[in-house]
Amino acid sequence: MISIRNVHKSFNDLQVLRGIDLEVEKGKVVVIIGPSGSGKTTLLRCLNVLEIPTQGTVSIDQLSLSFEQKVVKKQLLELRRKTGMVFQSYNLFPHKTALENVMEGPMIVKGLPKERVVSLAQGLLEKVGLGEKADQYPHQLSGGQQQRVGIARALAMEPSVMLFDEPTSALDPELVGEVLKVMKDLAQEGMTMVVVTHEMKFAKGVADEVVFMDQGVIVERGRPEDVFNQPKQERTKQFLSLIE
Amino acid sequence: MISIRNVHKSFNDLQVLRGIDLEVEKGKVVVIIGPSGSGKTTLLRCLNVLEIPTQGTVSIDQLSLSFEQKVVKKQLLELRRKTGMVFQSYNLFPHKTALENVMEGPMIVKGLPKERVVSLAQGLLEKVGLGEKADQYPHQLSGGQQQRVGIARALAMEPSVMLFDEPTSALDPELVGEVLKVMKDLAQEGMTMVVVTHEMKFAKGVADEVVFMDQGVIVERGRPEDVFNQPKQERTKQFLSLIE
Amino acid sequence: MAPMFLSNFFENPDRVIRLWEIAQSSFWPLLEGALKFSIPLALISFAIGLMLAVLTAVARLSGLWPLRLLARFYVSIIRGTPLLVQLFIIFYGLPNLGIVIEPFPSAVIGFSLSVGAYGSEIVRAAILSIPKGQWEAASSIGMTYAQSLRRIVLPQAARVSIPPLSNSFISLVKDTSLAAVILVPEMFRRAQEIAAFRYEHLLIYVEAALIYWVICMILSFVQDQIEAKLDRYVAK
Amino acid sequence: MAPMFLSNFFENPDRVIRLWEIAQSSFWPLLEGALKFSIPLALISFAIGLMLAVLTAVARLSGLWPLRLLARFYVSIIRGTPLLVQLFIIFYGLPNLGIVIEPFPSAVIGFSLSVGAYGSEIVRAAILSIPKGQWEAASSIGMTYAQSLRRIVLPQAARVSIPPLSNSFISLVKDTSLAAVILVPEMFRRAQEIAAFRYEHLLIYVEAALIYWVICMILSFVQDQIEAKLDRYVAK
C-alpha cells in the first residue's frame, strides 16, 4: 500500500537518509525509533513530500513518484494529499478556532461546501473528544487538546495514511495518555499509520512493526516484542539501554 | 537548613500556592512531582525569590525572610545568591560561550578577578564532562550539553541549595541520561537539592524524600518507595497511574 | 518668533492678543488643509502602498531571481533617495517623457511607491517571523503555496506588522507636507501661506505641528484598538 | 528638466553637453556637502540619539510611573510633529527665550532628539523580544536589574534591533537635508545653491539623489557586515 524504495536525502553535503526501503500494508501501524538526528523526521517528511528525496521512489495507493528526475508540482500535491501529518509541536493555526483549524483543509483544498465541512469537522472533534472545544482558539487549549485537534485536522482530509512525528514528546506527562488513546482508537479502526515515538508502551501495545533507524539507515526491524526484547544489532541494544 | 513556612502565592485572583510547608536538611535531595499547573515551578521560584510570596517565610542557612511586610531588595538578592537554579529550557546566554556563561556570575556578581574565575569555570565544565566545549556557543551544543552548562553556571555561585525545574523534560530521550548522571554525582557529593522531575528512576534512586503537589498544596510526602508503591491519597494514585 | 508670551506677556499684552487672534483665525484653514488633502492623501497612498508592499515582499521571497532582483532594486532606489526628489521627478521630470500627471495623483504615486518600498521590508520580516511549522502544517493538509500564504501566513503576519506599519503611517501623515512642492495645498502649505501673510511663522508652524500631533495620537489610539482586536487569538 | 537625453539628444546636443558639464562641475561641491556636513551630522546625531533611545526605552519599561510618563510624552511629541518644525523651533524659536544655538549644534540637537524618540521604540521592542528566561537566568545567578540589562539583555537586544535601527539611520542620512532650513550647508542645501545659479533644479536634485543612494547602499552593506558578525552566536 505504501512503499518507499531506496530513498536518499541530502541537505547540501549532509547525507541524512542513505537508502531507505519500507513497506507498510493497509491498516498496519509502523513505529519508528532511533536517536536524535538519525533521520526519523526527515523520513516522514519524505513520505508526505514536504521534503523532496534526492533519489528513490515513494508510492502510496496507486500513485508512484520516482525522484530520479524532476517531478511535477501537481503530482507532489496529489501524493501529499494522500497523507495526514501530525507534528510534535502541534502547529495549529493560532488565528483560527479548533473547528476552523479542522475545516480549513476540506474547505479550501477540496472546496467542499461550508455546511458539509462544519458537520464533518464537528464530527471529527467529537471523535477526538473535543466536541465541546470547537470554538476555542489554540492558546485556550492544553497541549494534549491541541494535539488532538491536530489529529482531527489531518483526518479531515481523509488521508490513506497518517504520519505522526513524536506527537506526545512536547506534552506534560499526565497529558500524554489522552493523545495516545486517540491514536490507539485510530489504529483499531484500521487506519494505516507511521509513528515516530519514544513511548514504549504504545509501541509494544499497538505497533505491527518497529523500525530502528540510525544515521540515515534502517538498522533493525521486526515485531515489537522481538526488537525490544531480543535486539539483534549492537546499536539497537545500546540505544534501548539509553532510553529505558 | 532550608525551611519554607506557610508560603502562599497568588497571581491577581489566582491562588497558585496555598500554604506550603517544607523542610530540606543539608545534603538531602527532595523531588517534587505533580500535575501541570499544580504550582511546582512557582514553589521553586518562591524558594529563590524570583517570585515574591504573598505570605509566609523562606529561610536558607541563617537568613530568614518573612513576606508579611515589604522586604528589602538587598535581602532578596542575598537570599537568591544562596540558591542555584537550573531551568527546563536551559536559558543559557546565547551570546556567550559555555565558559563565559559559567564565568558571568562569579565575575560580575561576586567581582572575582578574571584569572581565578577562568580556572574555576573551566573546572566546573570539566566536572559536568564538558571541558572540551568551553569555547562553543550554546547553539553549537546539544540539549544535554546545554543543560550541563546550565548546571555548571549555577554551581559557579557556590549556592547552598540547587533547584532544578524539570531539567530533562526538554531533552531527546537518549540525552536525558547524561544530565541525570551529573545530578546524581552532585547528590552523592552532598549537595542539597530540590528537584522537580518526572523521571521516576531518578526519584526512586536518588531522592531522600518525594513530595506530591496538587492545586497549590502538598498532598502527600514521604520516602520514594512509600509514595510510589503505596500512595495513601486517592489523588496521588490517580496521578501516578497517568504517568506510568 | 512666536512664543514671546513667556518673556513678553507683561511688556506687550497687545502682541499676545494679536498672536492669539492669528492662531484662532488660522486654525480652520489649517484643519481644512489636513482634512481635505493631508489625510486623504495619506489614506489613499497607504492603501495602495500596502498592496504594493505585500506584492514586493512576496516577490523578494519568491523563487524567481528576476522577480527578486526587481523588487530589491525598487526598494533600494526608493529607500535610498529622498522622497522630495522622488516627488520632484514624478511631477517635474516625467513631463519630459510626455507623461503629465496632475498634482494629487502625482503625490499619490510618489507616496504609494514610498510606502510600498518601506512597507515591503516590514511585511517581509513579518512573513519570515511566522514559524516554519505554519507553512508545513498548511502544506501537510494539501494547500498550495498561494493558499498557505493567503489563508495562514499573511493573516498572522498582519498581526506582527501592525506596530511597524502604523509607524510608517504616522510618518506618512507628516511626510504629506512634502506634497506642497508639487502644488498640493495640504496643511503645511496652508501654514506657509498664512505665515507669509501674517509674518508669524513660528506660531503657525507650532500650530500646524499640534494638529499633526493630534492626528498622530488619534492614529496611535486606532492602532491600539486594532491590535487589541487581533490579539483575541493570542495568549495574554 | 534633466533627463532630456532620451528624447532630445539628437535634436539638441548642445543642451546635453551643457547638462553634462553642470552635472560634472556640481559633483564635487555636492560630495563635499555630504562628506563635511550630511554624513558627520548623521553620525553624531545617531550616536547621541542612540544613547537617548536606550535611556528612553529603559525609562518606558521602568517601574516608576513619572519616568514612564515623561518618556512617553517625549516620544509622542517628537514622533507626532514634523522634524522640520522641530528644527525651526530649536533654531528660530529658542532665541526668544534667550537661547541662541549655532546651526550645526542646533541640527545635532534636533536630529538626536528625533533618533532618540524613534529609536526608543525599536530598542524597547527589542528588549521585550528577549525571552523572559534570559532575565530569570541572570537574576538566578544573582545579577541586579542593571547588571542583567547591561550584560545579558542589551547585547542580545542589540542584535535584534540592528535592522530597524539601520533603517532609521538611512532615513536620518536623507533627513539631514532638512538642516538646510537652519543654514547648515549640507548636501541638499548645496544642491539648492547650485541649482539656483544654474537653473537646472531637476538635474542637480537627481544628482544629489544618486549620491544619497550610493551612501545608503554603502550603509546597507556595512549593516550586513555587522549583522553577519553578530550572528556568530546564533544558529544558522
Place this chain on the structure above:
Amino acid sequence: QDTPNEESTGDTSGSSENDVNQDISENGEETLYDKIQAEGKLRIGTEGTYAPFTFHDDTGKLTGFDVEIAEAIAEQLGLEPVFMETQWDGMFAGLDAQRFDLIANQVGIRPDRQEKYDFSDPYITSTAVLVTHEDNQAVNDFEDIENLKAAQTLTSNLTDIARENGAEIVAVEGFNQAIELLVSKRVDITINDGLSLLDFLNQRPETPIKIVAKHEDAAYNGFMFRKGNPELVEAVNEALEEIKANGTYLEISEKWFGTDVSE
C-alpha cells in the same frame, strides 16, 4: 480658498511627443501662444508666500501685486488666468516642465537668467534697503557692511549689492528667514526689497529692526518665460503696455503701495 491649483488641465504632451523643450516645432506649425489662445487659459507659476506681491489674504484667496498685474494682463489677452503655486525651486522646474507658461513672482531680470529664460519688459522697479537690528548703531550705510554677515536669498540683485560691499553672505530661502536671523542677531544685516519690508513693518511694527539706508540703483523685475516663445512674450509685453496706458496698472500699484512702482 479656491486656489485653482487642480485646474491645470492643459496637457501639453499631446502636441509634442518629441520636441519637449521647444514649444514650436521646426516647421513653425503651432506656437505656444496659439495653443494658449485655443485653450483660453494662461498658466502662471507663483510662490503664493511672498507678501505683498503674491500671497494669500485673510480669506485664503491668492492675491498681491504680481497676482493682480498678471490677472490684468490675462484679461487684456482675453485669457483666464490659472495660478499654480509652488516653492522657488519648484517654480523653475515647473516652467521647464511646461507646467506653467510664465512666472509672476518678482523675478529679477538678470543676465544669467536670460541665458536660459526670456523675460517680459519690467513691470516693477524695486529698490533695495539696508536693514539692521534696532540695537545696531554701527551700520549706517552700505559702506559699513564690509565683513558683516548678511542674510540674503541665493540669487538676486540684492545679494549682489551685499557682495559688492564686502559682506559675508548667509544664504537663506526667503524673506522671512532673513528677518528671523536678523532679529535673533545671527546675522548683522539684510539687504532686501523696500516694498516687502514696508509691508512687513506695517504688519509687525514692534519687530526690533530698522531701515538704515536705501540703494540708489533700481532693479527691474519681469515675467519669466521658457525660451523660444517670442509670440507669447510679445503678447504679454503688449498687454502690459495696454494696462499701463488705460490706468489699470496705476490703480493696482496705488492699491498695494500708494504710489506708481513702474519707475
